Amino acid sequence: MSWNDSTFKDKKVITIGTVSELTGLSERQIRYYEERKLIFPLRSQSGIRKYSFNDIEELIEIANHIEDGVWTNEIKKEMRRRDALRPSL
Amino acid sequence: MSWNDSTFKDKKVITIGTVSELTGLSERQIRYYEERKLIFPLRSQSGIRKYSFNDIEELIEIANHIEDGVWTNEIKKEMRRRDALRPSL
């Protein structure tokens, strides 16, 4: 019933259509980035994807990288590097 | 593309089914509280209701009042009283 404020950003409750509006990305792009293991939406029982505000921010970063000509493959590597640097956060 | 953190709670992006899961209220109840002017979801172009985390917290408060036997009518009055007390916030 109540969350500490910092948790709102992590609550996966937003539907793909809304994410598309918020980011300007097509649903096709958003699903593709998931296929490439760059983003991990929650799934409802019936299979509907749910994203958090954090996911939205990551999607924008991913899209920016791709616009710069970076492959999803490289983005994935960069993510792993970043995660390795801050193991406790 | 980017929001200051305090804004997340106010972004109306959550669908009624998810709100129902999060609050434990039925969709019927949630729509009824809107009919009684206690809650004000955003509407997508096609008419789909979108709620914020703040709305969810308010819904829980409303439901608690009703469980205590308070009428929506009274809850509305209380809301007006509260709003009048902090005009600048």
Add this chain to the structure above:
DNA sequence: CGTGTAAGGAATTCTGACACG
């Protein structure tokens, strides 16, 4: 490689109404 699109089906949401109390 990253993205668009048409295809068919399943799940979601909407409104107005009848019911109970």
Add this chain to the structure above:
DNA sequence: CGTGTAAGGAATTCTGACACG
């Protein structure tokens, strides 16, 4: 008064595939 439900329709989302390059 507040809430449940069945009804019919409209909008959303899902997957797998073909296309282009």
